[in-house]
Amino acid sequence: MHVTNGERPLEDGIRTDFSRSMDYGAYLELDAVLGAQHPRSTPAHHDEMLFIIQHQTTELWLKLVLHELLSARDLLDADELPVALKRLARVKAVLRTMTEQWSVLSTLTPSEYAEFRGTLGTSSGVQSYQYRAVEFLLGNKNERMLAVFASRPDVHRTLSRLLDEPTLYDAFLRLLARRGHAVPAEVLDRDVRTPWVETAELLPVFRRVYESTDTDWDVYAACEDLVDLEDAFQVWRFRHLRTVQRTIGMKTGTGGSSGVGFLRRALDLTFFPELLGVRTLIGT
Numbered sequence: 033m034h035v036t037n038g039e040r041p042l043e044d045g046i047r048t049d050f051s052r053s054m055d056y057g058a059y060l061e062l063d064a065v066l067g068a069q070h071p072r073s074t075p076a077h078h079d080e081m082l083f084i085i086q087h088q089t090t091e092l093w094l095k096l097v098l099h100e101l102l103s104a105r106d107l108l109d110a111d112e113l114p115v116a117l118k119r120l121a122r123v124k125a126v127l128r129t130m131t132e133q134w135s136v137l138s139t140l141t142p143s144e145y146a147e148f149r150g151t152l153g154t155s156s157g158v159q160s161y162q163y164r165a166v167e168f169l170l171g172n173k174n175e176r177m178l179a180v181f182a183s184r185p186d187v188h189r190t191l192s193r194l195l196d197e198p199t200l201y202d203a204f205l206r207l208l209a210r211r212g213h214a215v216p217a218e219v220l221d222r223d224v225r226t227p228w229v230e231t232a233e234l235l236p237v238f239r240r241v242y243e244s245t246d247t248d249w250d251v252y253a254a255c256e257d258l259v260d261l262e263d264a265f266q267v268w269r270f271r272h273l274r275t276v277q278r279t280i281g282m283k284t285g286t287g288g289s290s291g292v293g294f295l296r297r298a299l300d301l302t303f304f305p306e307l308l309g310v311r312t313l314i315g316t
């Protein structure tokens with residue numbers, strides 16, 4: 033059928049009666065999602081809507097990242113490496129999208145932000161429990177971060193439980209051991225509640241993986257996927273830092289930290305240090 037008078041005719045088959053069946057908004061619970069943006073500035077500051085939506089969309093993506101990472105870890109435990117890698121591929125794509133999203137927030141000038149920053153009170157991204165869960169799952173365990181959630185017992189319990197569980201890297205190293213790689217016993221028995229500590233004894237293990245790709249290709253591919261993941265995460269952290277720097281300069285944060293200095297120190301952290309360390313040894 034042709035488009036006539038500039039209007040696309042509705043096809044006869046297009047449903048219009050949803051009195052007895054589910055429609056788009058009902059399936060997606062859009063009334064709840066789209067009813068959750070409430071700027072607090074009075075009179076409402078035009079740019080506060082951007083600030084809220086930027087955070088909410090990031091939290092939605094973090095929900096998916098967590099869903100995929102938990103599944104990837106469990107798949108590693110079940111020796112389903114190819115499916116686990118499929119999960120990680122999706123996480124990488126989401127992280128890239130989250131990173132590009134900073135360019136939207138970069139349209140917020142320091143003057144605009146200063147006009148409604150006061151309405152944020154003591155709230156801060158440091159209180160993002162989904163972000164903390166992702167950090168824990170990737171190995172940046174830090175029991176002291178739980179203190180921030182003392183007034184949210186449900187969140188505190190969930191994060192404390194996650195702190196007790198093995199990380200994605202723990203699960204990967206256990207899989208390597210089951211496949212006959214010489215992962216040291218101290219690594220397999222480590223206290224998973226503590227942050228990962230760089231372990232030089234793992235370097236020869238990874239060196240073998242990187243130098244004999246013909247025997248264990250999927251393990252080699254998994255190592256590179258973990259490095260990609262770490263890269264993608266660091267780039268997100270870096271864009272956050274730069275956005276904060278251009279928006280509030282050296283002001284202290286609403287969460288009580290030094291601000292830029294606190295965020296910069298996160299860039300020194302690495303989830304999988306041996307996967308970076310092994311690169312120095314390749315071909316030597």
Ligand code: HEM
Pocket residue numbers: 086087090091137140145156157158159160163272275276279280284285286287288289290291292294295298
């Ligand atoms: C104008 C925009 C933003 C500014 C000025 C800003 C500023 C800050 C500052 C100063 C901190 C340090 C903690 C504190 O004392 O408050 C922080 C932490 C954090 N922010 Fe933002 N932020 C912005 C946007 C965002 C967005 C869009 C997200 C996405 C959810 C986010 C997530 C986080 C997270 C997860 C932390 C904790 C980081 C860590 O523990 O290493 N921030 N932010």
Ligand SMILES: N[C@@H](CC(=O)c1ccccc1NC=O)C(=O)O
Pocket residue numbers: 087149152155156157158280284285286287
């Ligand atoms: N920490 C920020 C405030 C902030 O960014 C924020 C406040 C409320 C909800 C989310 C936030 N985003 C990230 O920290 C600041 O010091 O301006």
